[in-house]
Amino acid sequence: MHHEVMSVHIDIAGLRREQVAVVPSPLAELGMALHALSEPGHHPGLQGWVTGVTARLDPHLADRMCEADFLWRTTFSDLFMPFAGIPGRSTLPGATLADELDLLDKLTDEQFVDAALEFTCSLPYCSHGPDALSDAEVRRRALDLAAARGPRQLRFSERLLADPPRIRAWLRQFLQDCDAAFFAEAWSRLRHQLAADTRHKTDLLRHKGLAEMLAAVSPALTLDEAAADITVDKLGEGRTTTGDGGLLLVPTSLGWPHLAVLHRYGWQPVLHYPVGSPELAAPPTLEQLALRMTALSHPVRMRMCRHLARSAYTTGELAQVHGMTAPEISRHLAVLKKAGLITTRRRGRYVLHQLDVTVVARLGSEFLEGILR
Template sequence: MSIVLDLGGLGPADLAVGPSALSELMASLHVLAEPEHHPEAAGWAARAAAAGPELHDELTVFAPLWARYRCRLFFPRALPLAASLDEELAAIGELPKDDFLELVAPGILGTNAQPVPPARELRAGTAVAEDYARRCLRRSYARGELARQLMAAPLELRDRLLAVLRNADTAFFAEDWRTLRPALEDHAREVRRRLAALPPGALPAGSWGTSAGSAPISLLPQPPAGGTPISLRSPADVLTELLPTAARVGPGERVRLDKLQIDEVKVAPRPLVLVPSARVWPHLTVKNEHPSCVVVQYAARGTSLAGQLTVRDLHHRLMALTSPARMELCRHLLGEPITTSELAARLGSSEPQVSRALRTLRDAGLVRSTRDGKLVRHRLATDVIQRLGHDVLATVAR
């Protein structure tokens, strides 16, 4: 399963690289909402939670916007990139009501698998709005409540959300950002340097940002008239260098990203924005909602932790992950507790097939099952996966 980015037709002016304070705040809030995804950040999460205990209830209310699914509201929507968190929050505060609804409603539902009605139809009391609220409620009580508040009073909800984000900035993020930002800006400059460099061993050629017959566009000074044009490293080359799971596919400027979703994204004529992050690991986030720019938020750096296992347990657990079907099952189990029947529906498999795969994973200690009334829900044991290695957890979590 993967997302393929078609980068053909992008010029240098269409590609931006830089940190976003709002996106980094969202990644930080995700760590607080889903600590099981980020055992390596347990120390930071404990310190952040202790710095703002009074925020706990409000962060819990809005957690659907940054827990399993990252709301589009928290990513750059156009160029140029904002210079500060205050600037990004001010832009949210200036959004027209329908634009805010359009950006937030999919985040509350929290899945790309179900369509979200256009903002003009999400009016409290209408059949369309009630159906949307019911679908959110089926996913969780918190999502259902947030959906009803959004439709009843979107601007009031926006003001409440902005207050929570500003309070989180004051409580713990501002100090964290002062530490993280310089390294992320250095990383972005290095990426821009790569984009402005000749490919290793390549002969000078036309710019990567042009179509056949068009004049070359370059970030570098061009030679005198009649000279040989300067070549830039293509965005596809740089993207595959930045992202360990990215690979070029087929002809042209196409890059495959290993993700749970299946999609093919034609980027041009929209810009592509690469947002390095210190908190997003092991996730890789791709946002493709029209008409906003395409955004890829990725880990600018990783962390490594040592773990110990017996040889027998290691063998047992690794063997349980050798099946592609069980690996796909693990990806679904990472996001939220799921019943056997829901897993079967998502995967297009029979319940007995899913039960057998779950039993293998549970026997290996990779899945935990809990009873919720008449239902049994299953979830990945991320702490066990973490001890197998960062590569295993990162592969499952993409």
């Protein structure tokens, strides 16, 4: 089972505690705001806010929002975290959106174009390869993939490759207009929650250490101190290293359930994590999730669940109903039990099994959370 679950690894060999920083980023939060506006289905808790903002949006700004929505809709572009790309790998997010837009201006054209083309999935992300500005073959492939995603993406990519400064100016102006239209007001509210979370995590780091702090950030993060490795339980594969730079943690109020890892080659690793999640129950690991779905997908166990959902039954009763032997039924019950799907209780000399309906009911949202994490 283990080898099937993918994950992202951050090598932190030689990382000192003072090189770990937890800092909110206004630009990253604006990116999450744009994502929530274009994918409200991912964020049921924000539906009220999304509806309010959308109703007040100037039609011209709404059109421009559609022009480049692939920068935040399907993948969350690293352009929203330009601090990570600054040489030296130790730059922190800016205190204001204006500061962060200045950091965005500091990225080279190559960095900007690479990060903007990430939606085509064409460019080497974890490793270093030729870039689309200087290499005709990489450029051709990027445009092919952009065309497959639709005419808007193709137009944007062509303009980007032809004249990066023009697109950079366009994006900067667009982000400033979003700030004026809706983000400044949201940020003035959100930044207090983010500042409080930042203080809490920084205290944990200082007094309890990195492992405890990461555990508080998300159950999907584990630190192996001996191997100097942080594992992020995600349906994606990748590795990165803090090298001689630092590790950044950026909280988001609008981002639940997405836990994102910036692991672009040569950039500072960033963990972008949600605070104040509406679902306080710890999400299951991807392995548990796979175990539950596999357990339920067997036709015999599916039929058994019909009975176990309605009432509690003994192994003998189930064997009789399904025309099977008690040992066969026991084997199926063991699979369901291992996956945490049934509860068992004793009544006198009988052992009764019942389906845990709440766990089954949560599977859909847990699956979504797992694949969107």
